[in-house]
Amino acid sequence: MIISSCKKAETTKNKIVEIPTPPKEIFEYGYNIKDYKVIHDTIKSGESFGVILDKYHVFYPKINQISISIKDVFDVRRIRAGKPYTILASKDSTEKAKIFIYKHNKIKATIVDFSDSIIKASIYKKSIKTVEKEVSGVIYSNLSNTMDSLHLSANLTYRIADIYAWTLDFYKLQKGDKFKFIYEEKFIDDTIFAGYGKVKAAVFKHKKRKLYAYRFIADSIKKIPEYYDDEGKMLRSVFLKSPIKFQYRISSKFNLNRRIKFYGYKRRPHRGTDFAAKIGTPIMTTASGTVVESKRRGGNGNYVKVKHNGTYSTQYLHMKSRKVKKGDYVKQGDIIGYVGMTGNTGGPHVCYRFWKYGKQVDPLKQKLPSAKPLKKSLKPKYLEFIKPLKEQLDAISPSENPVENTFVTENIPQNVIKK
Numbered sequence: 001m002i003i004s005s006c007k008k009a010e011t012t013k014n015k016i017v018e019i020p021t022p023p024k025e026i027f028e029y030g031y032n033i034k035d036y037k038v039i040h041d042t043i044k045s046g047e048s049f050g051v052i053l054d055k056y057h058v059f060y061p062k063i064n065q066i067s068i069s070i071k072d073v074f075d076v077r078r079i080r081a082g083k084p085y086t087i088l089a090s091k092d093s094t095e096k097a098k099i100f101i102y103k104h105n106k107i108k109a110t111i112v113d114f115s116d117s118i119i120k121a122s123i124y125k126k127s128i129k130t131v132e133k134e135v136s137g138v139i140y141s142n143l144s145n146t147m148d149s150l151h152l153s154a155n156l157t158y159r160i161a162d163i164y165a166w167t168l169d170f171y172k173l174q175k176g177d178k179f180k181f182i183y184e185e186k187f188i189d190d191t192i193f194a195g196y197g198k199v200k201a202a203v204f205k206h207k208k209r210k211l212y213a214y215r216f217i218a219d220s221i222k223k224i225p226e227y228y229d230d231e232g233k234m235l236r237s238v239f240l241k242s243p244i245k246f247q248y249r250i251s252s253k254f255n256l257n258r259r260i261k262f263y264g265y266k267r268r269p270h271r272g273t274d275f276a277a278k279i280g281t282p283i284m285t286t287a288s289g290t291v292v293e294s295k296r297r298g299g300n301g302n303y304v305k306v307k308h309n310g311t312y313s314t315q316y317l318h319m320k321s322r323k324v325k326k327g328d329y330v331k332q333g334d335i336i337g338y339v340g341m342t343g344n345t346g347g348p349h350v351c352y353r354f355w356k357y358g359k360q361v362d363p364l365k366q367k368l369p370s371a372k373p374l375k376k377s378l379k380p381k382y383l384e385f386i387k388p389l390k391e392q393l394d395a396i397s398p399s400e401n402p403v404e405n406t407f408v409t410e411n412i413p414q415n416v417i418k419k
């Protein structure tokens with residue numbers, strides 16, 4: 001915050017004395033604007049600091065002097081076309097610029113004050129008020145439309161989609177799915193909306209399952225927030241290392257150059273990782289998602305394919321039996337079938353296939369999200385932390401958001417951007 005220290009000589013001679021109510025003093029960026037001629041403008045393409053000041057009757061070498069003396073705070077070469085600025089100029093006939101205010105954004109501005117012989121530059125930040133908000137909604141067509149109908153911006157939709165990117169496939173949300181969020185909105189001067197703050201907690205009710213997400217900072221040094229579910233499991237989860245819990249061995253790795261004796265050493269690429277285990281061993285989905293295929297077909301035998309998000313899917317082959325059907329929502333670690341020998345296989349194993357953008361890749365060589373799960377020692381603290389948030393979420397009354405114009409969007413893919 002800057003406080004103008006300029007002591008101006010009183011030059012006004014003909015003061016008007018008969019004013020019934022004195023004009024309200026309005027301060028902008030710490031300056032009483034009635035003392036100045038105020039010019040609001042936007043930096044045009046190709047316009048430099050010098051060009052702008054010149055326009056308002058400040059000339060070289062004064063411009064150079066200003067640029068040099070403030071360079072530690074503000075590099076005038078970095079002003080950008082399209083940014084708004086304000087000039088406070090003298091009210092007399094010279095209309096000479098005295099103060100230049102460059103607005104980086106709605107909140108931050110740099111103030112260059114050359115009204116005095118001492119030139120000053122400072123950063124001004126408007127005070128921001130954070131207000132906690134609650135919302136609930138019912139999906140009629142897709143999340144974006146529902147958010148629109150609740151007058152929530154796409155920005156918040158993306159944030160939510162990001163939090164749930166590893167838990168929910170937003171293309172698979174269904175009519176009747178419900179959600180509740182606790183989030184923050186920021187306001188400048190109490191009234192001007194300045195964007196969203198934290199999304200503190202959220203819950204989606206999808207296919208009869210309640211999927212909670214709580215923002216929690218586990219790393220007290222790095223202070224990077226992460227989202228966890230009601231059991232402390234991370235939402236932005238890494239894949240499980242194996243679809244089988246224990247007692248397995250990797251009998252064959254992903255290998256595009258595999259040559260097999262039986263086939264006369266011809267190249268027989270293996271686009272999966274084989275986990276050999278006893279018949280009947282449970283097979284888990286390595287990440288949450290929606291079952292997109294569950295059937296028996298040719299060499300695959302009984303298999304299940306799970307779509308996790310717009311990027312990743314996983315597939316599990318040669319099952320003895322399948323426990324899920326197409327369309328089911330499965331959470332990371334859920335059992336989806338049992339190890340068997342169906343299809344083209346020499347022994348009991350699950351062939352685990354990993355799809356990225358529709359192509360099969362080696363899961364062991366993927367750069368996957370690298371978040372650390374919640375430490376066991378932190379879990380009690382976490383559960384304590386989420387208790388009031390859960391109560392608050394559960395207490396939000398279900399909203400009756402208006403039914404959107406579903407006929408418009410019915411057959412158009414949902415416009416939530418996915419990674």
Ligand SMILES: [Zn+2]
Pocket residue numbers: 252270272273274350351352
């Ligand atoms: Zn295999």
